[in-house]
Amino acid sequence: MSQLFRLIFRIRNFLLFVILELISFWLLVKNNHYWDVSFFNTSNFYAAKTLESSNYVKNYMNLGSVNDQLIAENAQLKKAVASMQSFKAREGDYYKVDSTFALRFEFKVAKVVNNTVDLSKNYLTIDKGTLDGIEPGMGVICPQGVVGTVMQCSEHFSRVYSILHSESKVSSEIKNAALRKKNDKALGIAIWGGLNPSVIDLTTIDRFKSIKQGDSVVTSEQNVIFPSGTMLGRIRKLSVKQDQAFFDIEVALATDFRNLSYVYVVNNKLKKEQELLEQSTTEVNK
Template identity: 45%
Template sequence: MLQLVDFVIRNRFFLVFILLEVLSGWLIVRSNTYWGATYFNTTNHWVARTLALSNSIRDYTKLDDINADLAAENARLHAMVTTLSQQKPVDAPAGYVPDSAFASRFTYQIAKVVDNETSQTNNVLTIDKGTADGIKPGMGVISATGVVGKVRFCSENYSLVTSILHSQFMVSSKLVRSKEIGYAKWNGKDPDLIDLIDVSKYTKVYKGDSAVTSDQNSVFPPGIMVGKVAEVTVHPNQTFYNIVLRLSTDFRNLAYVYVVRNQQLGEQEELKLRTVETK
């Protein structure tokens, strides 16, 4: 307390000067319309900027919750779009009506990426869902923008996913405009590009055309983006195009993914096994 009194005594002239300055400013603002308006406009401007900064900081701290909510909404929309597209396939012949169980066979579960590789020849990523969440090896994994990979190994709380950026991974893909089906396979170089192989050169392929997962796929729903045609070349002595796709998924910035569960996969695999046994 004595120190505070000593400070006031030593700086009494300066403090009086500050007090008079504040009082003078207040009198000017109160008695002059122009300066009063200027004061209030300036004050409102800085108050608004302060509030905007405060709101930005608060929103930034909630980004994880916002992203999780968006991921949940995307999973719901994915399931809805897949069901609707299977109920009324665009290229189905007249009279074909799929049963409701087939149309709604794919379900989606959100997972967060906790580890990811893009610079190896055989890249994998790790997600925070495992057997405790019903995840099993062989399930497909997609992002909000396209195909990601397939679950390879599971522990109780984590799963290792073979990325599409893996030399041994292939996914059946269809070009939207030409309807041609091939296989998307990474060449181990650029994580933004992937090859589309086994597409006959006797059909027209358009640069910029979209490649999506085909109907000949038990792991991924049809119509999931793989990429867009970036380059098309063909050699005279070959019967297939050399097609390069620009991947629709940015693997360097993966945060949330969706594990795809085909509820009829067991039935399909059982039929395949019977076919093998009877050959």
């Protein structure tokens, strides 16, 4: 404390000068209308800038929690959309969709902690496992479209083979105005060619179907893993040879597999029931 007092004593003249300057400035501002207004405007400007910078830093620090909240809300929205699409799937038909069937899909948010795209068999690892209710066979999607299927689970993590996998097959459907007008469907199987992680092949589409470049490709209703209507991509190239029964179709994937951060794990609550029934029927017919 004594050292502080000695320091103040040594610079007493400078401190007196600063105090007198501040008093002079205050008297100038208070006794001159122009200076008063200028000082008020300047101080408000810098105060606003300081507040703006403070809010920017605060908002930036809260981005993580805001992002998590938005992702959770998106999961609920996807559940609602899947339900609406199920009800709408048979619109105009005599059959009325049961609410249990329409509400069969649940969505859980997970973070991608590992991912490959340059192999013939590509996988993802997500940070949710059996303790979170994840099981092998569940579908995985992202806000842009289809991602893959859960292959193996531990308590806290799950291994997912993406659609960029040589053994992955996704039941798909082409959507466009011409097909809707004819009340027609163009169903096929999406299979990755093993080269370009941005492109997938669509097979078994009848050459006489009314389709064109740019048409949307989505998951079909003949699917127990993914909700129908989930985006797969858009047709970027199609051709057919004279002796072929089906189109050769390349689809530009909607999902950017190189930049996956968050995904939604899809649980079809009726999947096991359907598979058990189909398996029992198959065994009876053997």
